[in-house]
Structure formats: C-alpha cells, structure tokens
Amino acid sequence: MSLLTLDKLSVTFGNFRAVDQISYSVEAGEVLGIVGESGSGKSVSSLSVMGLIDHPGKVKAAQLTFMGQDLLAMGEKQRRKITGSDIAMIFQDPMTSLNPCYTVGYQIIEALKTHQGGNKKQLQQRAIELLTLVGIPAPETRMSAYPHQLSGGMSQRVMIAIAIACNPKLLIADEPTTALDVTIQAQIIDLLINLQQQKQMGLVLITHDLALVAEVAHRVIVMYAGQIVESGPAAEVFSTPKHPYTQALLASLPESAAGKSRLMALPGVVPGQFDRPSGCLLSPRCPYATERCHEEVPPAQGPLTRQVKCHTPLDMNGSPIK
Amino acid sequence: MIGFILRRLLQAVLVMLTISFASFVIQGKLGDPVTQMVGQNVTLAERAQLTESLGLNDPLLQQYARYLSDALSGDLGVSYYHKQATLAVIGDRLPATLELSFCALLIVLLTATPLGVFAAIRPRHILSRLIVIVSTLGLSVPIFVVAMFLVYFFAVEWQWLPSFGRGETHLLFGFWSSGLVTKDGLQHLLLPSVSLAFVLAPIFVRLIRAQMLEELDSDYVRYAWSKGIPAHRVYFVHALKNTMLPVITVGGIQVGTLIAYTILTETIFQWPGMGLLFMEAVSRVDAPLISAYLIVVGLIFVLINTLVDLIYLWVNPRVRIPGYGQ
Known part of the structure; x- marks a missing residue:
C-alpha cells in the first residue's frame, strides 16, 4: 500500500482551480520531487494534504488516503492526530514560521x-x-x-x-531552502536526506531547484498551472524530457546556457484565473503548439510510471513527435 | 534591561518637566492672580505690595524654579475657591475617579477581548458581522448620548439604578473612600462605568479583531496548524499572545483618553471625582486647581505609560535583546 495516494485532487478558490485534478502517490522511503514555476500549485496541493486550505478554498478528490485512511472522510479531530505526527511539513520561510x-x-x-x-x-x-x-x-x-x-x-x-x-512517516518540505544562503542550503538538504534515509520516511520535496531534484529525488512531478504535465523517474525526466514545459524549464537553467549570450526563457507567464486557454494550458507559450493544442485538452498518456500530458510529446532528441 | 528601564524613567521625568512648565504658565497667566485673591476694593499700593510678596515680579524662570521646588515638596498651591491645598482637594476626589476608570477598564477588557477574538476566529458568523457593525456605531456615538440613554431607561423609566452621585462610601486604610465595598456604591458605579466603557470598548474590539485576523493569517499560525495541535491552542496560545502586543501599547494610550472622558462622564452623572472637580475649577477660573489637576493627570498618564512599556518588555521577548542598553 502506498503511503500517500492522491487521485484527481482539485483545490478551487471560487472559480479558480489552483490545483486541477492531480494524481500521484508516495511510497515509504521514497523521495518525490515536485517542480514547477511559481503559481503552478505545488504548495497548495501539499497544503491540501495537510488539511490547511482555508476558506474560501475547497478540496475535492476521488481519493486522498494516507496509509489506507481516507483523509477527507475523517473528522477534523482525527485528522489533526495524523497531521503533525504521521504527516509533517516544513515551510519555506523558517524566520516567520x-x-x-x-x-x-x-x-x-x-x-x-x-x-x-x-x-x-x-x-x-x-x-x-x-x-x-x-x-x-x-x-x-x-x-x-x-x-x-x-x-x-x-x-x-x-x-x-x-x-x-513524532517520527512522521511522510515529510513534506515546501521549498525548505529557498530563504537560505547557498552554503546553508546544501547543509539543510543533506540533513533532510540523511533523516529521510535513517527513518525511511516518504519525502515530498517541493522546490524550484531542478539540480537538487535531479540529485536526490527518486521520482519527479512537473507541475504547470495546477496540473501535472509530466511525471516519472527523476533521472529519466531530466535526461529526456517528454513535455515541452519540462524541456523549457531545463533549458532555462543558467548551466544549460553556458557559452550562449542569452538565457533561454519561455515567453509569457502561468495563466491566471481569467486567462486560462481552452486547449492545452501551455499552448500560448509552447514553441511546438499546433492547432489541436489550442483547441483540445491533452490527456495524460504513457505508462503510470512515466506520464506526459501533451499532444506532441518530445522524442529522445527533444523534438516533437508529429 | 536595566539600561532600558533607566532610559524609560528619564523620559518620564522629561515629560513631567514639560507638563509642569505648561501648568505653571497656566497658573500664572490665567487671569490676574492678585485680582482673583483680593477682588476690586483694594488700593493700587496694596496690590503692588501683594504682587511683590507673591514673587510675581520675578523673572519667569525664577518663578518656575520656585514653582518646581514647591511642587517637588508636594505643594502645588492653594485653591482659590476651596481655600485648601490643591493636592488635598484633588486627593479627596482621586479615589472616585480611579474607581470609575478601573471599573470601566475592567468592563472594556472583559467584553472587548472575547468579542474581538470571536469576530476574528469566526469572521463569517452572523454574530461577528453584528459585532463589527455595532462597534462601528459605538465608535461614532458620543458618550453623552450613550449616558443619557442609559439614564433615561435604567434610572428614569425602569428605576433600577441611581442616576447620579457615588452613593454610600466607606473609608479604607484611613484615606481611600471607596464605593466598591457597599452595595449602594456599586449600584451607583454601574451606569457611569458602563457608559464610559461604551466609548472605549469599540476601539478595542476593532483593534483586537483586526490584529487577530492578521496573526491568524501569519506563517507561524499556519505552521502551528500543521503541528496538529488543538484549535484552542492555536487561537489562544499562538495567535492571541501576538495579538495582545499592540493592544497593550494602544491600551496604555487609551487610558489617557479614559481619563479625559471621565470629565464628561463625571459631569453627566455628577460623580464627585477629579473630572467634575476640574470642570468646576474651570468655571470658577480656579487657576491653581486647574494646573494641579494637569500635573496629577499628567503624572498618572506618564506612570501608566511607563508601566505599559515595562509590561511590554516582559511580554515581548524581542524587546529583550541581550546587550541592548548596557
């Protein structure tokens, strides 16, 4: 049985879907990386696991279970027994938390x-x-x-x-190093990974730091505008990304621009509440977008261990399959 | 820590000096003291002699120095009307005002804190909306309107409570005439202190609500929730303590307002306290009494604010920076 299972989990604020039908699971002893730019729903999805979504936010899911217990069905008191003991969370800004x-x-x-x-x-x-x-x-x-x-x-x-x-079985770390100095960042990550291995915890690591995820995570989820656009083993996703968004994320790393005069950047921003496109959410920004991308929402395809939500996934060489 | 306290005390002394100068100027320049004392039917020569013997021809600073040294030895002049030392006159009335203010403050604290906290914890509850509306109204209604309504219903229509005076008092410790120890005194205290509380409570309700809302939205409260601790601990241990920090500060300042409002309240309810005494002194141009009142009220104000700062130091660990002020 998985430690944590999310199936079609959505978090809505009024009409706005901050998290849009995402599904994933975390196993004991596994490090799962969640990456994506700001506003992609990484934090909100993990807050919903902790039961920390405030009014007017609403959490809906086909399934949200922790070790077989349905988190959404149980009472507030019972849930509070699990949060903080079996599931614990570390936040972004230690100075104000x-x-x-x-x-x-x-x-x-x-x-x-x-x-x-x-x-x-x-x-x-x-x-x-x-x-x-x-x-x-x-x-x-x-x-x-x-x-x-x-x-x-x-x-x-x-x-x-x-x-x-309280010896949690699952630890969610929401950008645990963003507010820290670079030298301290490495120490904190080392500490987290050490503890994770010692205690065989499941660790969900939410971060902007792709290099970090590549190094420590077993599996990775790439989120964009509240949806999971790609998921799979970390090494695979980063060496041969199948989604144009993942490709763009990797290309925007300063390291990949070595020797070039400009850093690659995807034009535009994550769509907000009022400018969500009708087809694929990335279509206005995607360099490979076709007519179909603008009209039809792409389904998630591929085996469960390696999914991509795209009409024109990329091949081994990084060019779209027509 | 000790440095902080010393510095705070030094500030208090400076403020008191300023207040004393202001009240000295009022005492000397509010009308002609000689005329006040002897009236019209005295020859010019006698007037000049009196002026000289009172030291009114001396330079201003010299007069101030004399005033100050008298004040330090507890002599703030003699009231024209009461023909008594002003401090003694005020001392007689002080317990009445302090008891009234204390009861009003107690009512404010006991009502405003739960109301403000409730309105913050359950912001969409119908009662919370009511609290916000009523406190906004309360802010804009002047005290004499509230007091008149209270008197009209409770004293005139239903005749449940007395409408003026202090009722039966008891002398405690040989100098403090207290209305808190007799049933009659407490009944007399009720209407004035409630109407005084009515003016201050809305400010505190709104302040506590706004501050609590802000704290509930903070990172550390979200973190506290994530620790899975019971809701009442999140509200009352984590959020409330941080909420109370600015409330203590504003509270100290509002105590000044409270004293100012006792003037109105005491006038309406004919409450024999300092406020009423002050109003009488103003209408009689009893300059020494007016200036002595200023000094006493100023002293109370400064004492309370210094006390508040010390409480703040005790409650808020961030002010207690090691090495600071040493």
Whole structure:
C-alpha cells in the first residue's frame, strides 16, 4: 500500500482551480520531487494534504488516503492526530514560521506533548535529543532561545526538529531552502536526506531547484498551472524530457546556457484565473503548439510510471513527435 | 534591561518637566492672580505690595524654579475657591475617579477581548458581522448620548439604578473612600462605568479583531496548524499572545483618553471625582486647581505609560535583546 495516494485532487478558490485534478502517490522511503514555476500549485496541493486550505478554498478528490485512511472522510479531530505526527511539513520561510513569542524548547515540546505525551523531564530530554539530531550546537542553551535569536539556517533546523519530533512517516518540505544562503542550503538538504534515509520516511520535496531534484529525488512531478504535465523517474525526466514545459524549464537553467549570450526563457507567464486557454494550458507559450493544442485538452498518456500530458510529446532528441 | 528601564524613567521625568512648565504658565497667566485673591476694593499700593510678596515680579524662570521646588515638596498651591491645598482637594476626589476608570477598564477588557477574538476566529458568523457593525456605531456615538440613554431607561423609566452621585462610601486604610465595598456604591458605579466603557470598548474590539485576523493569517499560525495541535491552542496560545502586543501599547494610550472622558462622564452623572472637580475649577477660573489637576493627570498618564512599556518588555521577548542598553 502506498503511503500517500492522491487521485484527481482539485483545490478551487471560487472559480479558480489552483490545483486541477492531480494524481500521484508516495511510497515509504521514497523521495518525490515536485517542480514547477511559481503559481503552478505545488504548495497548495501539499497544503491540501495537510488539511490547511482555508476558506474560501475547497478540496475535492476521488481519493486522498494516507496509509489506507481516507483523509477527507475523517473528522477534523482525527485528522489533526495524523497531521503533525504521521504527516509533517516544513515551510519555506523558517524566520516567520516559528512563533516569535515562545522559546524554541516550548515549540518543540508543544508538538511532542500533543501527540506523544510524557512528563516534563522526558519531554525536555527528547527535545534536546531532537535538537542534537538536527545538528544544533549547545542544544541545552538553545532550548531557551527565542526565534529572533536564531539565524535562518538554525531556524530551519529547529523547524525540521519539530517536524520529525513524532517520527512522521511522510515529510513534506515546501521549498525548505529557498530563504537560505547557498552554503546553508546544501547543509539543510543533506540533513533532510540523511533523516529521510535513517527513518525511511516518504519525502515530498517541493522546490524550484531542478539540480537538487535531479540529485536526490527518486521520482519527479512537473507541475504547470495546477496540473501535472509530466511525471516519472527523476533521472529519466531530466535526461529526456517528454513535455515541452519540462524541456523549457531545463533549458532555462543558467548551466544549460553556458557559452550562449542569452538565457533561454519561455515567453509569457502561468495563466491566471481569467486567462486560462481552452486547449492545452501551455499552448500560448509552447514553441511546438499546433492547432489541436489550442483547441483540445491533452490527456495524460504513457505508462503510470512515466506520464506526459501533451499532444506532441518530445522524442529522445527533444523534438516533437508529429 | 536595566539600561532600558533607566532610559524609560528619564523620559518620564522629561515629560513631567514639560507638563509642569505648561501648568505653571497656566497658573500664572490665567487671569490676574492678585485680582482673583483680593477682588476690586483694594488700593493700587496694596496690590503692588501683594504682587511683590507673591514673587510675581520675578523673572519667569525664577518663578518656575520656585514653582518646581514647591511642587517637588508636594505643594502645588492653594485653591482659590476651596481655600485648601490643591493636592488635598484633588486627593479627596482621586479615589472616585480611579474607581470609575478601573471599573470601566475592567468592563472594556472583559467584553472587548472575547468579542474581538470571536469576530476574528469566526469572521463569517452572523454574530461577528453584528459585532463589527455595532462597534462601528459605538465608535461614532458620543458618550453623552450613550449616558443619557442609559439614564433615561435604567434610572428614569425602569428605576433600577441611581442616576447620579457615588452613593454610600466607606473609608479604607484611613484615606481611600471607596464605593466598591457597599452595595449602594456599586449600584451607583454601574451606569457611569458602563457608559464610559461604551466609548472605549469599540476601539478595542476593532483593534483586537483586526490584529487577530492578521496573526491568524501569519506563517507561524499556519505552521502551528500543521503541528496538529488543538484549535484552542492555536487561537489562544499562538495567535492571541501576538495579538495582545499592540493592544497593550494602544491600551496604555487609551487610558489617557479614559481619563479625559471621565470629565464628561463625571459631569453627566455628577460623580464627585477629579473630572467634575476640574470642570468646576474651570468655571470658577480656579487657576491653581486647574494646573494641579494637569500635573496629577499628567503624572498618572506618564506612570501608566511607563508601566505599559515595562509590561511590554516582559511580554515581548524581542524587546529583550541581550546587550541592548548596557
């Protein structure tokens, strides 16, 4: 059984579909990368897994299950037992995600107490262990530090400590390194991957960093305008992308423009609420778009392990199959 | 930390100096003190002598220095009308005003906090909309209208509560005449403190609601939800504490407004407090009493604001920066 299964999950805000019928699953011990530019629905889809979509957002799905339990059917209280313990999440901005009014120790112990209980001394001890585990020096003194006294990298470590406090089976990391220095980024990713392997967690890694995904993820999902446009094993998707959007994403990396005078960029932006095209959502920006692309919504094709949502998927050489 | 407190106290002293100068100028220049004291039927020579003996011919700064040193030793002059030391006159009336303000503030806190928090947590609830509408209305209705309505219904039509005065009071600790300890005193306190609270509560309801809405939208609240902790902890432990920080600050300033409004409230309800005393002093051009009132109210204001800053220091860890102010 998969750890997490999403089937045709949509998140709508009024008429706007921030996430449009996406399906994927995560296995235990697997690292799943989700990439896509801003506004493609990466964060919103994972927030919906956590049950954190606020009014007026609405979550609908044919299936949203965690270890066989239907997350949408269960009551709020029961779901809250799962979130924070079995499924945990790390957010993008560590400096604002910790409550400025409470100490680091308080915020770790709060999570432990809610889901596991125990007496004061045990909790204290466990919190110090967690801080040690995420590589915070002098954890005893850090326990009484306030978030404003920590650096960004340190805050992110604290957030990771809180996330893994209750030994989650699934960890969702929403751009965990975006707000950090490049040198710190590598440390945090190393820490996350180490913990993931130690505890055999499922890890959903949402990021802009394609190189990172290529390096650490087993499978990757490419999202565009709320839809999954391509999915498959990370190495394969990046070496031979089948969707023009994936190709464009890879081509827009500074590394791939080495020796050229200009960086390749896809013209235009992700369609918003009022300018969604009728056919393929990428069609206005796609260099290979045909008449059919503008009129007909492409279905997802290919085997379940390697899907692409395109009328004219690319071949091994990166040119469209007519 | 100690440096911060010292600096804050120094500021308080500076503010008090400014206030004392203002009230000194009022005392000396509001009408002619000599005429106030002796009336019309005194010869010019006697007037000149009195002016000289009162030191009114001295340079202004010298007079101010004398005023200040008198003030520091607890002498703020003698009231023209009451023929008593102004501080003693005010001291007699102080408990009435402080009890009234305290009760009003208590009512404000006990009503505004739950209402504001509820309106933020359930923004689409019909009650929340009602709270917003009523608090907007409350902001725009002047206190004398509220007070008159309260008096009309509760005192005149239904005759449940007395409409003026303080009722029966008891002397506590030998100097504090309190209306809080007798049933009659409490009944008298109810209408004035409710109408005073009516003016302040809407400001706090709106402030708490707006601030709480903002906090509920913040990253750390979303993160708190993701930890799976119970809803009441997210609301009351995580969001409320951050909500209260600006509320404490504004609250300190509003206490000044509260004292200002006691003047109106006390006049309407004939409440024998400082506000009413001040109104009487103004109508009698009792300059020493007016200036003493300014000093006392200024002192209360400064004390409360200093206290608020210290509370803020205690509540908000971000202000307690290690090494700061040392």
